[in-house]
Amino acid sequence: KGTSDDLYSTLRRIDGAGYKAYHDTLGGWTFPEGWSVHVDKIQSDPFAPPSRCHVQVPQSLARFPPNLYNNKVRRDALCDFLTRIMCGMVKKGGLDQAAAGAGWSGPKGGDLQMDTPTQQVLERTSVMMTSDRIEARFTVALPAAGRSILGQKAASILTEALPTVVHQSLIYASLNPQAVLNHVNCVEDQDTLRLQIKDAGLVAFVGDGSILPRASGNSDAPMDATQAIKFQSPPSLSKSFTLPHRGTVTGMGIPRGITLIVGGGFHGKSTLLQALQLGVYNVIPGDGRELVVSDASAVTIRAEDGRSVESVDISPFINNLPFGKQTSDFSTPDASGSTSQAANILEALEMGSQVMLIDEDTAATNFMVRDKRMMQLVAPHKEPITPYISKVRPLSRSGVSSIMVIGGCGDYFDVADLVIMQENYAATDVTAQARQLAQPINDEASFGQVAKRAPQSDTINAAREGDRPGHEKVAINGKHLIRFGDLDIGLESIHQLADKSQTRAIGDAIVLARDSYMDGRTSLSDVLDKLEKRFDEQGLDALMAGRFIGNYARPRRYEMGMAINRLRSIKFKQVKG
Numbered sequence: 001k002g003t004s005d006d007l008y009s010t011l012r013r014i015d016g017a018g019y020k021a022y023h024d025t026l027g028g029w030t031f032p033e034g035w036s037v038h039v040d041k042i043q044s045d046p047f048a049p050p051s052r053c054h055v056q057v058p059q060s061l062a063r064f065p066p067n068l069y070n071n072k073v074r075r076d077a078l079c080d081f082l083t084r085i086m087c088g089m090v091k092k093g094g095l096d097q098a099a100a101g102a103g104w105s106g107p108k109g110g111d112l113q114m115d116t117p118t119q120q121v122l123e124r125t126s127v128m129m130t131s132d133r134i135e136a137r138f139t140v141a142l143p144a145a146g147r148s149i150l151g152q153k154a155a156s157i158l159t160e161a162l163p164t165v166v167h168q169s170l171i172y173a174s175l176n177p178q179a180v181l182n183h184v185n186c187v188e189d190q191d192t193l194r195l196q197i198k199d200a201g202l203v204a205f206v207g208d209g210s211i212l213p214r215a216s217g218n219s220d221a222p223m224d225a226t227q228a229i230k231f232q233s234p235p236s237l238s239k240s241f242t243l244p245h246r247g248t249v250t251g252m253g254i255p256r257g258i259t260l261i262v263g264g265g266f267h268g269k270s271t272l273l274q275a276l277q278l279g280v281y282n283v284i285p286g287d288g289r290e291l292v293v294s295d296a297s298a299v300t301i302r303a304e305d306g307r308s309v310e311s312v313d314i315s316p317f318i319n320n321l322p323f324g325k326q327t328s329d330f331s332t333p334d335a336s337g338s339t340s341q342a343a344n345i346l347e348a349l350e351m352g353s354q355v356m357l358i359d360e361d362t363a364a365t366n367f368m369v370r371d372k373r374m375m376q377l378v379a380p381h382k383e384p385i386t387p388y389i390s391k392v393r394p395l396s397r398s399g400v401s402s403i404m405v406i407g408g409c410g411d412y413f414d415v416a417d418l419v420i421m422q423e424n425y426a427a428t429d430v431t432a433q434a435r436q437l438a439q440p441i442n443d444e445a446s447f448g449q450v451a452k453r454a455p456q457s458d459t460i461n462a463a464r465e466g467d468r469p470g471h472e473k474v475a476i477n478g479k480h481l482i483r484f485g486d487l488d489i490g491l492e493s494i495h496q497l498a499d500k501s502q503t504r505a506i507g508d509a510i511v512l513a514r515d516s517y518m519d520g521r522t523s524l525s526d527v528l529d530k531l532e533k534r535f536d537e538q539g540l541d542a543l544m545a546g547r548f549i550g551n552y553a554r555p556r557r558y559e560m561g562m563a564i565n566r567l568r569s570i571k572f573k574q575v576k577g
Helices: 004-013 019-025 072-092 151-169 177-199 271-279 337-350 371-376 386-399 410-414 431-437 501-517 524-538 557-565
Strands: 026-030 036-041 051-058 125-128 132-140 202-205 214-216 219-220 238-243 248-257 258-262 292-293 298-301 309-312 330-332 355-361 399-405 418-424 424-430 452-455 475-476 479-486 487-490 572-575
Touching: 004 019, 004 026, 004 151, 026 371, 051 151, 051 309, 072 125, 072 151, 072 177, 132 202, 177 202, 177 238, 177 292, 202 238, 202 258, 202 337, 248 418, 248 572, 258 271, 271 292, 271 298, 271 355, 271 399, 271 418, 292 424, 309 452, 309 572, 330 337, 337 557, 386 399, 386 410, 410 431, 418 431, 452 524, 475 501, 479 501, 479 524, 501 557, 524 557
Parallel strands: 258 399, 258 418, 298 355, 355 399
Antiparallel strands: 026 036, 036 051, 051 132, 125 132, 202 248, 202 292, 214 219, 238 248, 309 330, 418 424, 452 572, 475 479, 479 487
């Protein structure tokens, strides 16, 4: 549209004008060095969501070595690094601070915001890279006093402060080359390790020297290394792998099958399981869990009282309900603890998960086990629930592993392949001792059927009452709530969401899936396959093509499916095959 000088002149010209005059800045503006800033969407007024912008820097100027982004894993890692640097520069310069106006007519806005990553390294839309250019996306709350444009302030942000951020964040010569390389190599090592453990017959690996405890209950940053107990594998479980950059690493390998994590309270059982549940993601260098990886299909399972369940075949676990209510095509708006946990397992299996992660503290007791005295009092034919302990071995024989924190039920010794004891955050292999305490158990011959279900697109609607026809509204409130039209999709019990930007992507992915792939016959699993293929081919911009959304992060298929399953309006039909 013009040069940076033209942008400056435009902003000076509209200074003091009504807010709509900011539309004169829409389009791209090129700076003398050859990079450009693009104003993509102008907010409607100073109180509306901020304006969307992006910058493009040609590789001829940025000059990043191609070996830093020559495959998807390395490219995602490099974009993650640049996002973190750019966020740091914005914060350092105070550009993320909005004006504190005095009342309605006082100055407001002026803050530049960028999607800030968590400890996990995810595919994002904040910074994107090709062999030709780098693109970084952000928002600016265009400044105003009342509804009058503060053009000089806007010019200061876009033509003076922004160039400094771009030069120091997106030009390779301005960065520490060793820090960039270490970040990219660290992430690639983790991804390679996750593939290697699968080939070795493992479902998880915890590297020696890992720092599993976090700084606090509301922080995912590592505990101070001088205070934390570093993980050390029991000798009997020690495995070694050779990574492309770090070389040989050693640690505890958890094989396929049934694994128990036992020990006294406050000795690190849940800390270990929590590290494993986030081991499906790569993390930044210095996180402490760079060598903690889990099978990419691992899903955390828990009881979830009150959730809605729709057309799930829970008969592998629950039958003979009162009044003859069937369970092979079960629906309820208000599931009990045991029913919800059964549904969570069947839904995870339907989506292809091969590893169940379960903490006894968040499971339904009557779903996990029934002791002998209770079975003597309540005859088996009067009990609708077949507990998990009776199904865990058939599941294992079908290729689905379980890793469970068990603190109060020794009956699980009867079915365990491996028992790890946590004592003062140190791991010990106590499988031999547990087997001496084990007793024969009669488990089920087979697990049962996992039904496929086709979501019905006409039951998915994000319109709000009173809105104009065809208008839909999808928004998020933090990491665990999607506002889908007039309905809330609660994700509080989904522990493997790592970032609210994943949640934002899930909300829009539901609409994309409905419009593109849900025909009333295609199973949920196949719908998720098609979504993942589209993301692989088009990136996350497939969610809102041409909109330059900068705060998406890629979710896993499992969390996308879980959100669809928790939409209270949705209906499914079971399908064959």
